[in-house]
Amino acid sequence: MIAQIKDTVVLKRFFEYAAEAVVVMDTNSIILKANRSFLCLFGYRPDEIVGQKLVNHIVKANRKKLLADLQNVNGETNSRVLGYSKDGSSLALQLKLVSVPQEPDLLIAFVNQTDGHGDTTTTTAQSITKATSAQNSMDIHKKALNAAGNGILIVDAQDPQLPIIFSNPAFGHMTGYRNSEVLGLNCRFLQNGDRDQPALKRLRKAIKKGVDCKVILRNYRKDGSMFWNELTITPVHDQEQNLTHFIGVQHDVTKEKKALQLQGDIRSILEKIALDQPLKTITKHIVRVAEAHFNGCMASISLLNQKMGTLHQMAAPSLPKAFSKAVEGMAIGPEACSCGVSAYSKSEVFVPDLATDPNWKDYRESAIENHIKSCWSMPIISNNQEVIVTFTMYCESSNVTLKAYREIMADLSQLTALAINQHRIRIELEASRRKIEKYAQTLEDKVQARTGELKATVQQLVESNLSLEDQIKETMIAEKKAQRSQALFSAIAQNFPKGIIVVFNENIEMVYVEGEELGRLDLKKQELEGKRLTDIPVFSKNQIENIQVLVRQTLKGKHISDEITYNGNVYSINSTPLYSDDNNIVWALFVYSNITDQKMVQNELLKALISERELNELKSRFISMASHEFRTPLSAILSSAILIGKQNEPGKEERREKHVTRIKANVKNLVVILNDFLSLSKLEEGKVLPKQEYFDLTAYIKTLLEEMEINKKE
Ligand SMILES: Cc1cc2nc3c(=O)[nH]c(=O)nc-3n(C[C@H](O)[C@H](O)[C@H](O)COP(=O)(O)O)c2cc1C
Structure with a gap:
């Protein structure tokens, strides 16, 4: 008995302190007793493990097999399982299952930790030292792996x-x-x-x-x-x-993969932009990319109508139709849900819970119906600081971690802006292309018209058989002629005797000045040519004004002939307009001739003419006077002769005598007058000198009266 008791006590002690982990359990693996080594191996206190199933500390995959082994222990069965300790670390275990005689429901399991191949790390008490050192090394490795x-x-x-x-x-x-x-x-x-x-x-x-x-x-x-x-x-x-x-x-490597994925996505968006795909296709693609990167979110890009201040969806393929319809045409403003506020304030807006956000009051119902809990909106702003579109993420959860996604959102927003800009540029380019095409067409038409004209001209040339060579020859001959005539004109102009030739242009500048007279007046061609009249110091203000009047008149088509006095010389002016090839008056030609000498001769002649005229007048006066002087005595002689003829009867001798006397007196008178005339040339020559003489004025008057009496009778 004592031996029995002793045995029991000894066995108990051995069970308790055995280096090997030992556990007593039933066939369902419920632990009835576990020794210190077992508790140590699994890391539990006795109250934590006793009553628990051992299979619960074995990996699921091994449980079935272990339970089957427990049911079929016949004497001794070995089973290898994977267990795990209280701290979660794995335990590769070898179980030696031993049945208890007369206790078919009880089993004893000797548990050894193996290195995974069946080599036990703690097999017997004798190998404790070895096991401890191995355990230490394992602990180090374990710690390293755990860390x-x-x-x-x-x-x-x-x-x-x-x-x-x-x-x-x-x-x-x-x-x-x-x-x-x-x-x-x-x-x-x-x-x-x-x-x-x-x-x-x-x-x-x-x-x-x-x-x-x-x-x-x-x-x-x-x-x-x-x-x-x-x-x-x-x-x-x-x-x-x-x-x-x-x-x-x-x-x-999800982050890296996603970053790579994003890179690929960005590249594919850029490719679409570069390939000029339609804006709708690109924005839809951007939205899809955004949705792929934002778990549980739906993306939408809305275009801002600048004039109306309303948002219109460009791309929102995943957004429920009812919700899309509700927010379409939303007016932007400080209280207009997320994208409306974002477009209005030109800033990012995040509403973590739109069920409680006052700005969502008009759209909340529709959003909740469509399982949208939070919303994140970003404005895309153009270079001139105008909002073009808003990029919005509608999320099913409120736990959107903005920080992680902000970069992606910013990248996609930039790409959207780029696509829109590209689209606008394309539209402008298209308009310009159409314009250019139109211009090109017009140009082509013109070229065609010109080509037609050219062809016709060539045809004409061919028809008139006028070869280019002939034309050149003719031109050369014409040029030579022109050169010769120019040389001739120059020679004429340079040697223009006693004169100056001046050509004025429309600005009354002397474009050509030449003539012999220039030297005489001490004027130099170079100082005059190309200058305006007002800039030539040799002319007075008055002279300039006079010349300007004449030039203007000539440029209007008048031919002027005039005279001026310059530097004591008299010049005749003759002007004529000169015409260009297209028959417009472009120059005025003035010819100044020094006529001072002619003028002097002319003056002399004029004087001679005047004195001639005076002489003639004197002569005619003289003749009339002479004829009058002769007529008086002659008529007296005639009348006396007639009267003598009538008084030829006797008794009238006295009367006849009287008439004879009268005739004599008048003849005498005639002789005096004649002498006077004859002495006229002497008088002219100054040879006759006045001489004082007695004159019987009474007798003379008496004679006159008698003559007049006779004439009266006649
Ligand atoms: C040491 C090791 C670790 C492994 N880790 C993983 C893993 O973490 N994820 C995975 O999917 N497969 C992993 N495998 C691969 C699978 O276990 C398995 O071998 C693979 O699916 C191919 O085989 P099957 O076609 O039989 O599934 C691992 C394999 C070994 C050997």
Whole structure:
């Protein structure tokens, strides 16, 4: 009995302090008793583990098998399972299941931690020292793996299922799975059925060959969200070069992938812009890209009508039609939901919960009906500070992390602005192209018309048989003639005797001055030519005005003949208008001739003429006077002779005598008069001198009276 009791006590002590982990359980794996080593291995206190099922501390994948083993223990059964401790670290375990005689529902399990290949790390009490040092080294490795930033998995390569036997905390953070959920599983569960991935082929090959491999896979977190997993697997061999494990390192490269994806998306948008695709297609594509990068959001681009101040949707392919309709044509303003306020304030507007936002009062109902919870709007502003469009994200959740997406939003906004600008430029270019085409057409028509004319001219030339050579010859002859005549004209002009030739243009400038007289007047051709009259100092103001009047008259077509006195000389002026080829008066030709000498001769002649005229007058006066002087005595003689003839009877002798006396007296008178006439030339010559003489005025008057008496009787 004592021995029995002693045995019991001893066994109890041995059970309690055995280095090997021992647990007593029922066939359903409910733990009835666990020794210190077991508690230590799993990290629990007795009250935490007793009454719990052991299978709950074993990875799911191994549970079924363990439970089956527990049901079928016949004496002693070995089972290898993966368990995990309280802190979540994995435990590769070897269980020696021992049935208890007479207690078919009880089992004792001797639990040993293995290195994954069945080599127990704590097999017997004797190997404790070795185990402790191995444990220490393992602890160091474990700590390192636990501290690693990348997910690290170790899979058992000797199990064809390649079960996970170790996963570090970073893997749990990355995937959202707890350690207990993944141990014993093949990693393919991370693919979540997304099996059509070319990278898997390479991975399979590498696993089959037992070599390194690096691939990027689409994997899914526990919450179903996708992430890009850059997986590197490395084979581990034992001393005999047997492949025992694979180590897998997982790196979440979603950000990098997304950045690359965004780059690709931006490139594809730019390509569309460069290819001049329709603005509608480009904006729709931008919206699709935005939606691909913003989980659970719908994008919309609305164009601002500057005149009306209203927003009109350009691209919103995912937005529910009813909501689209509700916001279409929205007037911008300080209280006009997100995009309206954004366009109005020219700033970004984020409404995390539009159910409570006062600016959403008019559109709230429609938004909620269409599961829109938050809204983020950005204005796209042109170079001249005008809002062109708004870019809006309507999201199903309120938890939109703006910071992460702002750059993408800004990039897409810029691209939208670029596309719109490009579109506007294209429209302007199109208009310009049409204009140019029109001009080109007109030009072509003109060219054609000109070509026609040219052809006709050529035809005419051909017809008139006038060869170019002949024309040149003729032109040369004409030129020579012109040169000769010009030389001739120059010679004439230069030697123009006693005169000056001046040509004035329309501005009354002397364009040509020549003539012999220039030298005489001490004038120089160079000082006159090309100058305006007012700029030539040799002329007085009065002279200039007179010349200007004459030039203007000539330029109007008059021919002027005049005279001027200049420097004591008299000049005759003769002007004539000169015509251009198109028959317009462009010059006035003035010929100034020095006529001072002629003028003097003319004056002399004039004087002679006057004295001649005076002489003639004197002569005629003299003749009339002489004829009068002769007539008086002659008529007296005649009348006396007639009377003598009538008084020829006797007794009238006295009377006859009287008449004879009278005749005599008159003849005498005649002789005196004649002498006077004859002495006239002497008088002219100044040879006759006055002489004082007695004159009987009474007798003379008496005679006169008698004569008059006789004449009266007659
Ligand atoms: C060490 C190691 C780690 C692995 N990690 C992952 C992983 O993180 N994600 C994944 O999808 N597949 C992973 N795999 C690959 C899968 O386990 C599996 O080999 C792959 O899906 C191809 O095989 P299957 O066609 O049988 O699924 C890993 C494989 C090994 C060996």
